[in-house]
Amino acid sequence: MKNKFKLSAATLATSALLAMMGATAAVAAEPELPVITQELVAPPQLPPPITRKTAAHVVVNLTVEEVEREIAPGTRYTFWTFGGTVPGKFIRVREGDTVELHLLNLPDNKLPHNIDLHAVTGPGGGAAQTLIAPGNEATFTFKALQSGLYVYHCATAPVGMHVANGMYGLIMVEPKEGMEKVDKEYYVMQGDFYTEGNYRAPGLQNFDMQKAIDEKPTYVLFNGADGALTGANSLSAKANEKVRMFFGVGGPNITSSFHIIGTIFDKVYFEGGTKFQENVQTTMVPAGGSAIVEFTPRVPGNLTLVDHSLTRAFNKGAIGLLSVAGPDKPEIYSKGIKKPLTAATIAKVAPAAKPAAKDAKPAAPAVAAAPSVHARGKAVFDANCAVCHQADAKGVAGVFPPLAHSDFFQQRPYEMAHIVLNGRSGTMVVNGQKYNGVMPAQDLNDEDISAVINYISVELNEGQPVLTPDQVRDMRKKR
Numbered sequence: 001m002k003n004k005f006k007l008s009a010a011t012l013a014t015s016a017l018l019a020m021m022g023a024t025a026a027v028a029a030e031p032e033l034p035v036i037t038q039e040l041v042a043p044p045q046l047p048p049p050i051t052r053k054t055a056a057h058v059v060v061n062l063t064v065e066e067v068e069r070e071i072a073p074g075t076r077y078t079f080w081t082f083g084g085t086v087p088g089k090f091i092r093v094r095e096g097d098t099v100e101l102h103l104l105n106l107p108d109n110k111l112p113h114n115i116d117l118h119a120v121t122g123p124g125g126g127a128a129q130t131l132i133a134p135g136n137e138a139t140f141t142f143k144a145l146q147s148g149l150y151v152y153h154c155a156t157a158p159v160g161m162h163v164a165n166g167m168y169g170l171i172m173v174e175p176k177e178g179m180e181k182v183d184k185e186y187y188v189m190q191g192d193f194y195t196e197g198n199y200r201a202p203g204l205q206n207f208d209m210q211k212a213i214d215e216k217p218t219y220v221l222f223n224g225a226d227g228a229l230t231g232a233n234s235l236s237a238k239a240n241e242k243v244r245m246f247f248g249v250g251g252p253n254i255t256s257s258f259h260i261i262g263t264i265f266d267k268v269y270f271e272g273g274t275k276f277q278e279n280v281q282t283t284m285v286p287a288g289g290s291a292i293v294e295f296t297p298r299v300p301g302n303l304t305l306v307d308h309s310l311t312r313a314f315n316k317g318a319i320g321l322l323s324v325a326g327p328d329k330p331e332i333y334s335k336g337i338k339k340p341l342t343a344a345t346i347a348k349v350a351p352a353a354k355p356a357a358k359d360a361k362p363a364a365p366a367v368a369a370a371p372s373v374h375a376r377g378k379a380v381f382d383a384n385c386a387v388c389h390q391a392d393a394k395g396v397a398g399v400f401p402p403l404a405h406s407d408f409f410q411q412r413p414y415e416m417a418h419i420v421l422n423g424r425s426g427t428m429v430v431n432g433q434k435y436n437g438v439m440p441a442q443d444l445n446d447e448d449i450s451a452v453i454n455y456i457s458v459e460l461n462e463g464q465p466v467l468t469p470d471q472v473r474d475m476r477k478k479r
């Protein structure tokens, strides 16, 4: 079985070379290489580092799959993928290897697809050889001449649309001497997505070509989904482990100011090339480009991956977490001290007390909420409220009031949407504790406000769902 495959692989390699060089003599010189089949794993994982010291003939079987799945909690989208995942399956070869790439276009797919690998030396990067309709398989062979981290993507017209639907991945061509040993490796790619509905608008969303042309993405995401690297999907590492991240930008349009909050990159192989820069905070990664970043978390807690063009992170989804386990190291990172200002300090800075915002409107009738709405409410809470009200919703005494078991909330749950819509400042008493803070108005849509308020009511205050998106819309009109 294995021998048979080897034979056919060699035949294919030969015919491709023949086509490329138009000569028979050069082919005979190609030594017999051991045949290896590329292991394919789902991101954020990737195949292990290469340990062999000699060239191989690496067979890569990539299957194009058009799949509908969640792009955000409660929002669905039809992705086009290499291997069923966004980004596509990671390919890992060694400089000098011959790569035999098989592209399969599943019979149930609707469109022709192909692949252009930036690791290829030759016109189109394989695009012409691999352009196939559903129900076909294409094969072509190339030699990985230059080491580096390269993007691959579909190059079928309209190319921007195929890429916008998730058709990109990374191929690492390791240098002959191999890569330095690290403790952990991850695979992350950023991409911009364009849907007809707004960010997190529920239901199945169509691709919006005009938004793509205008370069106004609805989503900017790591690994193809809002939440692909947060919550249960967060990455992890132990303190003092060396972490390497293979990072790429599929685009189609938006470059990344890639940054990890809470660490400094020890090394950045900028632009995916062979040289590195040290002690980097943020690295710029172009669309269709990459970087290898290495860092060493030292203290426990969450590191946050962002596109530091920040509204993409906080309003379009480009956020991920890497949770670090280990003992506290106060000499590196102290817990800090917080205390109320003294009367003397207050006198110096002379704050003008702001009047309390006027609360409004009678209670509305109870409304039912589906389980998916709860998932959405939690997602909205985690992304927008937890930063102040804390992940456990218990708040910080005297600074951020609790949302869990809040008597203030429970008295008028319906009115809390006004606070989210309009913000609030001035004094309030929650569970007997006085607060005099500022809550900024939250830039959320009607569905998200309704979902988060219902989530707080049902899950955090043992109450009922209290309002529908339409009721929020009416409040918004009246504000």
Ligand code: HEC
Binding pocket: 380, 381, 384, 385, 386, 387, 388, 389, 399, 400, 401, 402, 403, 406, 408, 409, 416, 419, 420, 424, 425, 426, 427, 428, 430, 435, 436, 437, 438, 439, 440, 442, 452, 453
């Ligand atoms: C930047 C910090 C901040 C963020 C983000 C924030 N809040 Fe608040 N929130 C506050 C502060 C401060 C108060 C108290 C305001 C005052 O003193 O008038 C408050 C008060 C509230 C209250 C009324 C008090 C209570 O505990 O019941 C509710 C309800 C509330 N926030 C909900 C939310 C929701 C829902 C979100 C997310 C969509 C959110 N907040 C995001 C800071 C924040």
Ligand SMILES: [Cu+2]
Binding pocket: 080, 112, 113, 114, 154, 155, 156, 162, 167
């Ligand atoms: Cu395609």
